Amino acid sequence: MPRVIREGVATPYGECNICKRPTRSHVLEPAIYDEFKTEEVVSRADDYAAKQWEEVEEVVKYRLAKNAIVLCHGCYVEQEKKLTAMVDKNYDRWMESPATYVARIRTIAETYKYYKFEGELETKIKSLVKALKGSKNDR
Ligand SMILES: [Zn+2]
Numbered sequence: 001m002p003r004v005i006r007e008g009v010a011t012p013y014g015e016c017n018i019c020k021r022p023t024r025s026h027v028l029e030p031a032i033y034d035e036f037k038t039e040e041v042v043s044r045a046d047d048y049a050a051k052q053w054e055e056v057e058e059v060v061k062y063r064l065a066k067n068a069i070v071l072c073h074g075c076y077v078e079q080e081k082k083l084t085a086m087v088d089k090n091y092d093r094w095m096e097s098p099a100t101y102v103a104r105i106r107t108i109a110e111t112y113k114y115y116k117f118e119g120e121l122e123t124k125i126k127s128l129v130k131a132l133k134g135s136k137n138d139r
Helices: 073-096 098-115 120-134
Strands: 026-029 032-044 054-066 069-071
Touching: 026 098, 069 073, 073 098, 073 120, 098 120
Parallel strands: none
Antiparallel strands: 026 069, 032 054
8 A cells, every 4th residue: 555645635633743742833844644446426326227337436545644743932942043043153153164073963964954944944954964965184
């Protein structure tokens, strides 16, 4: 049975991954569905017809297999603040010798991608990753 992500279908409400309030404000990981085919009766003879008949059609259906991972807006903003504070505090030091902080920079880059943060934070993290790639000590 194929497992699919359904583009263009609203994410079902879930529990915020942090505070557990129901939300779908920020989707970190999309919901995954099982796709299956089934037959549906689209038309049939009425009960009193002399000759009974049935018309079936194959239809594709989806069953939710794995809930989306979602964050409410409050928690999302909180995460963004935390990451921004960490980047702001260390930015100059990390830019000076990115190769020394490979693990930190990579972790932060992963976090930023996962949460899909934008704006100034994104710009700074991209600069750090670029500096890291350009650094000759990177193995
Ligand atoms: Zn929350």
